Amino acid sequence: MGEKEKRKDIFERIYDIFEDVRQRIRDAFEEVFESFDVEKPMFNLKEKCLEPLVDIQETEDDVIVTVDLPCVDKDAIKINATSDTLEIQATMKKSIKFNRWGTVQEEVEFQKFKKLIKLPSKVDPKRAQARFKQGILEIRLPKKVKKFRIEIK
Amino acid sequence: MENESTIEIVHKKTINTENSKIILGFPEVGLVGTIASMFLVETLKMEEVGYLRSSLFPPLIILHKGKPAFPVRIYSYNNTFLILSEIPIPPAAIFPLSSKIVNWAKENKADILLMIGGLPVPNRMDIEKPDVFTAVCGEKAERVVEQLGIKKLEEGMMVGPYAAMFMECYNKNVNAVLLSAQAFARYPDPGAAASVVTVLSRILGVDIDIKPLLERAEELRIRLRDLMRTTSQTMARMGKSQEHGIPPMMYV
Numbered sequence: 001m002g003e004k005e006k007r008k009d010i011f012e013r014i015y016d017i018f019e020d021v022r023q024r025i026r027d028a029f030e031e032v033f034e035s036f037d038v039e040k041p042m043f044n045l046k047e048k049c050l051e052p053l054v055d056i057q058e059t060e061d062d063v064i065v066t067v068d069l070p071c072v073d074k075d076a077i078k079i080n081a082t083s084d085t086l087e088i089q090a091t092m093k094k095s096i097k098f099n100r101w102g103t104v105q106e107e108v109e110f111q112k113f114k115k116l117i118k119l120p121s122k123v124d125p126k127r128a129q130a131r132f133k134q135g136i137l138e139i140r141l142p143k144k145v146k147k148f149r150i151e152i153k
Numbered sequence: 154m155e156n157e158s159t160i161e162i163v164h165k166k167t168i169n170t171e172n173s174k175i176i177l178g179f180p181e182v183g184l185v186g187t188i189a190s191m192f193l194v195e196t197l198k199m200e201e202v203g204y205l206r207s208s209l210f211p212p213l214i215i216l217h218k219g220k221p222a223f224p225v226r227i228y229s230y231n232n233t234f235l236i237l238s239e240i241p242i243p244p245a246a247i248f249p250l251s252s253k254i255v256n257w258a259k260e261n262k263a264d265i266l267l268m269i270g271g272l273p274v275p276n277r278m279d280i281e282k283p284d285v286f287t288a289v290c291g292e293k294a295e296r297v298v299e300q301l302g303i304k305k306l307e308e309g310m311m312v313g314p315y316a317a318m319f320m321e322c323y324n325k326n327v328n329a330v331l332l333s334a335q336a337f338a339r340y341p342d343p344g345a346a347a348s349v350v351t352v353l354s355r356i357l358g359v360d361i362d363i364k365p366l367l368e369r370a371e372e373l374r375i376r377l378r379d380l381m382r383t384t385s386q387t388m389a390r391m392g393k394s395q396e397h398g399i400p401p402m403m404y405v
Binding site for chain 1 (some may be wrong): 279280337338339340341344351370371372374375376379381382
């Protein structure tokens with residue numbers, strides 16, 4: 001192995017370690033928040049962002065995630081996926097104001113949607129496909145499952 | 154069947170429901186019933202004439218413009234009444250509530266019950282204008298639907314408050330029509346609500362412009378996220394997903 005390849009290899013390993021740590025932190029946060037799911041507000045006033053409604057369905061081969069993103073254009077959506085998480089961020093075409101929002105009772109403004117989703121199965125994010133129609137984002141993520149055909153004797 | 158004494162219908166005004174149409178708009182699939190009901194109240198300037206109270210409902214009061222309001226309320230417009238709920242009906246309250254409303258309608262000689270809701274369809278994303286399907290109970294209801302020329306739900310299962318309402322109507326010979334628009338199961342669906350309102354306006358014989366509802370669709374989808382989330386949790390508890398199943402055939 002040449003010097004260049006060795007260096008590349010080291011950087012990839014460091015990146016993997018960082019990615020692993022990042023993932024563990026995300027999992028820990030998700031675990032804590034999942035236990036308080038009902039009480040968890042669906043907005044963050046400081047970041048001016050809303051949590052979108054999400055639905056997750058599983059078929060034999062795919063995990064299908066749909067996300068409700070009203071007031072959003074297709075080009076304003078950013079999707080990042082790993083083998084077991086999906087991160088959605090979308091900027092609204094115009095900020096949405098509410099005069100007396102919930103318990104804060106003040107005028108609030110929201111500018112974007114943000115959600116980190118923990119997937120129910122390991123997926124191959126490279127083969128994922130997404131479409132956006134009527135304000136609904138649909139992402140189809142093929143599962144990372146090796147299938148073996150079993151012959152019947 | 155169930156102890157309906159746990160539900161009380163309180164009249165704020167003297168009302169006469171004789172020969173009236175009673176619309177029921179409960180939070181369910183796509184919040185279609187709730188969205189359509191709220192739009193009707195606003196558009197027809199319906200008057201609040203009463204409310205329902207029960208220890209089976211969550212201890213919750215709505216504050217609007219600084220005034221408290223019960224979450225399940227009765228509105229009226231000419232000879233039409235509307236029972237609107239801003240909370241998903243808890244599973245324990247479904248049977249007593251159905252029994253109470255159907256008995257109230259029968260005792261007060263109402264003409265017909267019109268239940269409005271959503272039909273969860275997996276391909277809703279690809280449907281521009283949702284169709285409305287219907288299910289009926291009683292001969293008069295059959296005639297109403299025939300005149301509309303809309304598709305009937307011939308086979309399938311219904312789960313939830315409207316299913317219980319249908320059981321009561323069937324048992325007590327009360328005419329009832331379910332208007333159910335193709336909808337997103339877990340997202341507020343103002344488009345589906347607009348389809349329901351269009352059909353409903355024909356039954357009521359009132360012109361209702363759905364354009365303002367469609368113009369506010371995106372804002373409504375944002376405002377109703379919390380109610381949709383709690384409604385989805387309630388629907389899961391009552392086994393709503395059974396509606397996707399294929400029922401065993403009654404006559405093979």
